[in-house]
Amino acid sequence: MSRTEVKTRPPLVPLGTLLGRELRNEGVDKPAIKYGQAAMSKKGEDYFLIELKCERNIENSSKPFSVFGIFDGHNGISAAVYTKENLLNNVLTAIPQGLSREEWLQALPQALVAGFVKTDIEFQQKGETSGTTVTFVVIDELTVTVASVGDSRCILDAQCGVVVLTVDHRLEENVEERERVTASGGEVGRLNVFGGNEVGPLRCWPGGLCLSRSIGDTDVGEFIVPVPHVKQVKLPNAGGRLIIASDGIWDALSSDMAAQACRGLPAELSAKLVVKEALRSRGLKDDTTCLVVDILSYDHPVLPPVVRKRQSPLTSFILRKKSQNLTNKGTSNLSAVGVVEELFEEGSAMLAERLGKDSHLDPNSGLAKCAICQVDQPSSDCNSDNSETIFLSAKPLEGPILCTNCLKKKDAMEGKRATTSTQAA
Ligand SMILES: [Zn+2]
Numbered sequence: 001m002s003r004t005e006v007k008t009r010p011p012l013v014p015l016g017t018l019l020g021r022e023l024r025n026e027g028v029d030k031p032a033i034k035y036g037q038a039a040m041s042k043k044g045e046d047y048f049l050i051e052l053k054c055e056r057n058i059e060n061s062s063k064p065f066s067v068f069g070i071f072d073g074h075n076g077i078s079a080a081v082y083t084k085e086n087l088l089n090n091v092l093t094a095i096p097q098g099l100s101r102e103e104w105l106q107a108l109p110q111a112l113v114a115g116f117v118k119t120d121i122e123f124q125q126k127g128e129t130s131g132t133t134v135t136f137v138v139i140d141e142l143t144v145t146v147a148s149v150g151d152s153r154c155i156l157d158a159q160c161g162v163v164v165l166t167v168d169h170r171l172e173e174n175v176e177e178r179e180r181v182t183a184s185g186g187e188v189g190r191l192n193v194f195g196g197n198e199v200g201p202l203r204c205w206p207g208g209l210c211l212s213r214s215i216g217d218t219d220v221g222e223f224i225v226p227v228p229h230v231k232q233v234k235l236p237n238a239g240g241r242l243i244i245a246s247d248g249i250w251d252a253l254s255s256d257m258a259a260q261a262c263r264g265l266p267a268e269l270s271a272k273l274v275v276k277e278a279l280r281s282r283g284l285k286d287d288t289t290c291l292v293v294d295i296l297s298y299d300h301p302v303l304p305p306v307v308r309k310r311q312s313p314l315t316s317f318i319l320r321k322k323s324q325n326l327t328n329k330g331t332s333n334l335s336a337v338g339v340v341e342e343l344f345e346e347g348s349a350m351l352a353e354r355l356g357k358d359s360h361l362d363p364n365s366g367l368a369k370c371a372i373c374q375v376d377q378p379s380s381d382c383n384s385d386n387s388e389t390i391f392l393s394a395k396p397l398e399g400p401i402l403c404t405n406c407l408k409k410k411d412a413m414e415g416k417r418a419t420t421s422t423q424a425a
Pocket of ligand 1: 371372375
């Protein structure tokens with residue numbers, strides 16, 4: 001054995017030590033990420049984002065995280081382009097400084113909500129009318145956090161089966177969203193062609209959009225909200241594969257079909273195969289974009305084969321934290337799968353339920369930050385320090401601290417204000 005060989009080989013670590021490190025949440029090496037991307041364009045309105053080494057503002061920032069996103073634009077590309085360029089930064093600025101990694105992960109779902117809404121407000125102030133779906137995936141070691149509006153989708157193919165991590169915000173398929181839109185003053189119905197025949201999918205009016213959530217869409221009712229469904233899971237040590245794709249894929253393939261079309265193959269080839277399979281079955285009817293992301297654990301350099309067998313009670317557990325207002329569609333799928341740990345899920349469109357009530361008070365200055373745009377509230381504002389404190393303690397259910405502009409947006413989304421006016425703000 002030569003000296004160089006000895007040098008390059010890492011010393012063997014006893015299994016007990018490895019498990020101990022794992023239990024102490026130190027990890028050994030961060031999992032590796034391999035990805036592939038493929039697309040076939042019909043309208044040129046699909047965009048995607050791949051950021052492999054994002055740094056966070058925490059003390060031990062040596063471990064970067066990765067972000068993958070798909071933005072399927074409609075009525076033009078500007079909302080998709082704007083969101084691709086600004087959303088990540090808007091999410092990161094909504095995470096408080098000085099957190100540990102664990103605290104950072106816990107703060108992420110709320111920061112995603114703030115970042116989505118902030119991006120929407122800023123885009124609408126430009127006065128452009130296009131809109132976009134967003135499927136935004138943050139991968140931090142084995143923890144995967146997915147935030148989404150619209151009908152692009154992210155699925156997880158883990159060793160025990162396929163889990164859908166997003167919820168489709170299509171009026172046709174989502175009865176909860178139909179009820180929310182109607183309660184907020186919108187009308188849901190199909191297009192009427194001459195003769196009174198109804199055609200096409202359910203849409204909401206004014207605007208005629210088939211989606212109930214998006215970023216942009218200044219010219220439709222404000223009950224079309226940018227508040228994302230957020231789900232956070234921890235993968236088993238064996239890792240897993242994410243398939244993130246626009247509706248051009250999902251209109252042609254079920255989640256299982258997409259996973260099966262490429263299982264066991266490298267990510268780059270897999271993305272091409274999923275697109276090819278979708279085109280084969282449906283033709284090129286829409287923009288079709290697919291990202292395949294393999295999260296490979298240190299002790300599993302390749303994804304293990306999927307074993308479809310009856311799980312024993314011990315291995316099929318799933319630890320799920322209590323969460324309110326779950327949308328049923330996503331969770332029912334997850335219950336069939338073992339050893340994927342669900343850390344968080346929330347899909348409510350109500351900002352009062354999604355943004356914390358007191359976490360944006362700066363303990364040093366006593367100043368309150370708007371929970372959406374993160375701007376300090378000036379003391380001349382009607383929400384001054386004193387009234388803020390009284391407000392929080394006396395009416396804790398009234399909701400998060402918001403600046404005037406963001407409060408207007410919140411009221412409009414909830415149907416408390418009839419007109420679109422973020423442009424005028
Ligand atoms: Zn604000």
